[in-house]
Amino acid sequence: MKIYFIRHGIAEVFADSDYERELTLEGKIKLNDTFREFAKIFNEKDFVVYSSPLVRAEQTAEILCNKLDVEFEIKDILAGFTLEDLKNEFKKENCEAYILVTHEPYISGVIHEQTGKYENISRGSIHILEI
Numbered sequence: 113m114k115i116y117f118i119r120h121g122i123a124e125v126f127a128d129s130d131y132e133r134e135l136t137l138e139g140k141i142k143l144n145d146t147f148r149e150f151a152k153i154f155n156e157k158d159f160v161v162y163s164s165p166l167v168r169a170e171q172t173a174e175i176l177c178n179k180l181d182v183e184f185e186i187k188d189i190l191a192g193f194t195l196e197d198l199k200n201e202f203k204k205e206n207c208e209a210y211i212l213v214t215h216e217p218y219i220s221g222v223i224h225e226q227t228g229k230y231e232n233i234s235r236g237s238i239h240i241l242e243i
Contacts, residue, residue, distance in 0.1 A: 113202065113243050114156070114209040117219045118176065121236040123168040135171045143175045143236050150238060151179040159209035164190035166215065172236070173213040190214040195225040199243065 122139030135143070161184040163173035173184040189201050190212055202210060219233045226241055233239065 113207070115198070115241045115243060116209065116211040117222070117233075117239045117241065118172065118211060118213045119216060119219055119233050119235055119237050120164075120166070120168040120172040120213060121175075123235075131166050133166070133168050135168050139168075139235065140171070140175065143172055144179075146236055146238070147176045147179040150176075154180065156209040158207055159211060160185070160205075160207050161211040161213070162187040162190060163213040164188075164215060166191060169213045169215065176211070176213065184213070187212075190218075193218050193222070195222045195243075198222065 121135045121143040123133045123135055125133075127133040161173060161177055161180070161182060163169045163184050163186055165186050165188055169190070170186070177184045187201070189197055192215075193201075216233050219239060220231050223229060223231045223233075223239060223241055226243060231239060
């Protein structure tokens with residue numbers, strides 16, 4: 113299975129709660145540019161897009177899905193997970209590729225668990241992992 117990890121874009125520093133932090137205008141502009149280019153080269157046929165329930169991730173997924181012309185679904189597990197959690201969550205699905213819009217330090221943790229490598233996961237970045 114192939115997983116495309118996308119870290120949410122640049123978000124507000126403060127909000128009433130961490131779950132409610134929204135993308136900034138700068139974050140939205142950068143994501144639009146990144147995802148416009150990503151959509152040009154993305155060639156998976158059998159894929160789904162899932163987002164963390166946190167507002168900034170949902171907003172990121174909306175921008176991405178607008179470029180890919182698909183819908184996304186919320187997965188609560190994407191608010192915090194391990195490699196084992198993802199394997200258990202997705203083993204029952206029969207899909208070739210997953211795009212997961214989520215957060216740090218979970219992305220880098222899973223990449224390290226799978227590859228032994230430490231990756232810098234900047235906001236709005238895309239990382240591909242084969243599991």
